[in-house]
Amino acid sequence: xxxxxxxxxxxxxxxxxxxxxxxxxxxxxxxxxxxxxxxxxxxxxxxxxxxxxxxxxxxxxxxxxxxxxxxxxxxxxxxxxxxxxxxxxxxxxxxxxxxxxxxxxxxxxxxxxxxxxxxxxxxxxxxxxxxxxxxxxxxxxxxxxxxxxxxxxxxxxxxxxxxxxxxxxxxxxxxxxxxxxxxxxxxxxxxxxxxxxxxxxxxxxxxxxxxxxxxxxxxxxxxxxxxxxxxxxxxxxxxxxxxxxxxxxxxxxxxxxxxxxxxxxxxxxxxxxxxxxxxxxxxxxxxxxxxxxxxxxxxxxxxxxxxxxxxxxxxxxxxxxxxxxxxxxxxxxxxxxxxxxxxxxxxxxxxxxxxxxxxxxxxxxxxxxxxxxxxxxxxxxxxxxxxxxxxxxxxxxxxxxxxxxxxxxxxxxxxxxxxxxxxxxxxxxxxxxxxxxxxxxx
Amino acid sequence: xxxxxxxxxxxxxxxxxxxxxxxxxxxxxxxxxxxxxxxxxxxxxxxxxxxxxxxxxxxxxxxxxxxxxxxxxxxxxxxxxxxxxxxxxxxxxxxxxxxxxxxxxxxxxxxxxxxxxxxxxxxxxxxxxxxxxxxxxxxxxxxxxxxxxxxxxxxxxxxxxxxxxxxxxxxxxxxxxxxxxxxxxxxxxxxxxxxxxxxxxxxxxxxxxxxxxxxxxxxxxxxxxxxxxxxxxxxxxxxxxxxxxxxxxxxxxxxxxxxxxxxxxxxxxxxxxxxxxxxxxxxxxxxxxxxxxxxxxxxxxxxxxxxxxxxxxxxxxxxxxxxxxxxxxxxxxxxxxxxxxxxxxxxxxxxxxxxxxxxxxxxxxxxxxxxxxxxxxxxxxxxxxxxxxxxxxxxxxxxxxxxxxxxxxxxxxxxxxxxxxxxxxxxxxxxxxxxxxxxxxx
Numbered sequence: 001x002x003x004x005x006x007x008x009x010x011x012x013x014x015x016x017x018x019x020x021x022x023x024x025x026x027x028x029x030x031x032x033x034x035x036x037x038x039x040x041x042x043x044x045x046x047x048x049x050x051x052x053x054x055x056x057x058x059x060x061x062x063x064x065x066x067x068x069x070x071x072x073x074x075x076x077x078x079x080x081x082x083x084x085x086x087x088x089x090x091x092x093x094x095x096x097x098x099x100x101x102x103x104x105x106x107x108x109x110x111x112x113x114x115x116x117x118x119x120x121x122x123x124x125x126x127x128x129x130x131x132x133x134x135x136x137x138x139x140x141x142x143x144x145x146x147x148x149x150x151x152x153x154x155x156x157x158x159x160x161x162x163x164x165x166x167x168x169x170x171x172x173x174x175x176x177x178x179x180x181x182x183x184x185x186x187x188x189x190x191x192x193x194x195x196x197x198x199x200x201x202x203x204x205x206x207x208x209x210x211x212x213x214x215x216x217x218x219x220x221x222x223x224x225x226x227x228x229x230x231x232x233x234x235x236x237x238x239x240x241x242x243x244x245x246x247x248x249x250x251x252x253x254x255x256x257x258x259x260x261x262x263x264x265x266x267x268x269x270x271x272x273x274x275x276x277x278x279x280x281x282x283x284x285x286x287x288x289x290x291x292x293x294x295x296x297x298x299x300x301x302x303x304x305x306x307x308x309x310x311x312x313x314x315x316x317x318x319x320x321x322x323x324x325x326x327x328x329x330x331x332x333x334x335x336x337x338x339x340x341x342x343x344x345x346x347x348x349x350x351x352x353x354x355x356x357x358x359x360x361x362x363x364x365x366x367x368x369x370x371x372x373x374x375x376x377x378x379x380x381x382x383x384x385x386x387x388x389x390x391x392x393x394x395x396x397x398x399x400x401x402x403x404x405x406x407x408x409x410x411x412x413x414x415x416x417x418x419x420x421x422x423x424x425x426x427x428x429x430x431x432x433x434x435x436x437x438x439x440x441x442x
Numbered sequence: 443x444x445x446x447x448x449x450x451x452x453x454x455x456x457x458x459x460x461x462x463x464x465x466x467x468x469x470x471x472x473x474x475x476x477x478x479x480x481x482x483x484x485x486x487x488x489x490x491x492x493x494x495x496x497x498x499x500x501x502x503x504x505x506x507x508x509x510x511x512x513x514x515x516x517x518x519x520x521x522x523x524x525x526x527x528x529x530x531x532x533x534x535x536x537x538x539x540x541x542x543x544x545x546x547x548x549x550x551x552x553x554x555x556x557x558x559x560x561x562x563x564x565x566x567x568x569x570x571x572x573x574x575x576x577x578x579x580x581x582x583x584x585x586x587x588x589x590x591x592x593x594x595x596x597x598x599x600x601x602x603x604x605x606x607x608x609x610x611x612x613x614x615x616x617x618x619x620x621x622x623x624x625x626x627x628x629x630x631x632x633x634x635x636x637x638x639x640x641x642x643x644x645x646x647x648x649x650x651x652x653x654x655x656x657x658x659x660x661x662x663x664x665x666x667x668x669x670x671x672x673x674x675x676x677x678x679x680x681x682x683x684x685x686x687x688x689x690x691x692x693x694x695x696x697x698x699x700x701x702x703x704x705x706x707x708x709x710x711x712x713x714x715x716x717x718x719x720x721x722x723x724x725x726x727x728x729x730x731x732x733x734x735x736x737x738x739x740x741x742x743x744x745x746x747x748x749x750x751x752x753x754x755x756x757x758x759x760x761x762x763x764x765x766x767x768x769x770x771x772x773x774x775x776x777x778x779x780x781x782x783x784x785x786x787x788x789x790x791x792x793x794x795x796x797x798x799x800x801x802x803x804x805x806x807x808x809x810x811x812x813x814x815x816x817x818x819x820x821x822x823x824x825x826x827x828x829x830x831x832x833x834x835x836x837x838x839x840x841x842x843x844x845x846x847x848x849x850x851x852x853x854x855x856x857x858x859x860x861x862x863x864x865x866x867x868x869x870x871x872x873x874x875x876x877x878x879x880x881x882x883x884x
Contacts, residue, residue, distance in 0.1 A: 013655040015480055016470045020462045028458045038457050039492055043483040050481055074637045074654055195516045212516055213455040293743025294736030297757040301735025304811055313757035315739040321754035369746055
């Protein structure tokens, strides 16, 4: 039997104020791979009574409850009090909770303020969890058969404390099973086409669950299978192994069926995949962005070590910049417009030649909401690729797209389309879609 | 009495799979300004029994329950069935639910597939809500005294349906009150310093609640006050007005105390604020980014109309690019290193001069996790500003920072520091921090 987990994220800013709970992604994954299936997440504000209510509901239906947030030094941090009230275990000042903070501050020649000392109040009977990267200590206790852990709201602090202090406690007494999960990232196919292609590949016994999620970057396909009786880490155990083999087989069939639309697996991103291909081939990339405004460069440079293959990028938000930085002839822009296949091609070639990089990648388009016309509507985007001769010959390609959505979404889709054009070329030698100055493709 | 609201976001990808529920931000704001205070958000997977459990819990404690997601055509869309089961109202095929879809598809010369027709199954007694921007219809029903609305998971569809169909129903019978909320965005002060500065400005009656939220972009300060008895829109009503006046007064005092650290109010962003200043003064900006990799350009171009003041940017991820594109002397880089105040200054000047823009803004730094040394650690960032003579005289400034966190966080903080340097200059004529090649400032 898989244990059941529940996450309670605390903070009024998560309820009202545009703040998203990013902790729970990491925590859910960590719980799942250790035999705890997260079935519910609850978000509550900094209101003691609501935290108490959420904790009581959670303890009724879960074996493991993780609380995040509300442990800081300020007056709106109420998790300590709420846990004390819900469990009937009054707060006590704990020397070991203050000690770590005192040591950290001493290194800067400071001592804990009265507010910071409040962070040393911990429910009676709870074990204090040191915070290796911040000042707020956490704590863990058992109540009504459930393991309850209170972690800080700051993601890096929650992650470290979870890994260091909560995971070992979850593994005490062995792990009764875990969730196997395989994920594929696709681009260029709508959600219903993806399901139509792969729907009949799933075994009819219903064990494997298919998840589809549409996003501006493409459709994410997940296959999930709870594996009972596996050892921790899931390596041993006959039933566990056969379930894993079954999942792996289905996964391979799904991947085959989706073919070149699959650009990544697991937690990989497009920018990591493209970066690895570039690094492996020793190629140097240069970017010429217009409507994406720097987003492609930003995405590629999220990957550590990207300076090995990204030389430079230019963001040409004016026609003059396209001419001065990339040598795009002013006459070409006048004749076809800045948003056109010839200009996308000239931008890609211009950045490659001026930078002496191996590959030039370009985008030009209309991100909106203004600036569209009947013949060149908002969402019209051209991406271009220009390469030096690399064995397979010199390549100069453009693709046209017509995207829908907000300015932000169109920028994301355009950046993905450009990176995907590059990926398809890097995959070689299968033919790319030919030079195409007409839209739409999706 | 404020009504109580609850949001249930449905989708296994929201539980396990790194997908964040972005809908609830908009929905919470919309509910709050119409007299419904969201106290809990629950996230459940695509499991019928769990959706049923979440709905039953929500109806016990809320007057308005919004469900998002699980209305699509694929087999993992289970919201319709779950609502039918929880409320005991069986699904029936509804002509009006299919009709909109049929019309939309007809425009493309297609007819609804069997899977899409499943979207026409609606609980008996529920009212169908048309989807103006997608295929999945929603529905609304009353059960056990609560208004329950099921909306699509796609953000733009949820937003349109909520605004068009749910809000008018919330306003039926008048609005009993609403939540007034004022928000400030600060940068350059740690969370505890912010609270220390403003803590004693809050009236002791406890009516106004202070919220503080630390993020890589700075600390967000919110003041929240539930206003009873206000008319819809909150214009009339004596008690409502005096509460609003009190909130406004406290807000002004807080803003004064935080001074130039405040860069925006409400939903404004740094890039919007900076963009407005640039547009107002008729200034043209050019960017020279290194460690931020295009993030500053990306942020500025999220704002519609940014092409009016952003001419271009260059991302110089190699030393050669800094020399070729910006004219930074190779000797300067050799002498001081690419991450140094003189190089930041030369980058800002280089992009301004080559682009003939009014203002050049630059960043160079070490985003990590690799690449740090004892004298130039990960997180060391220099930002630079170079301007044409603009009445107040020619300005050439750099600032040094030492940031902590992940690569992603350091990039965010660096982009914010650069934009803030620009903002402070645009605010003029108060003096900037002097040219400073030593760190740290935070």
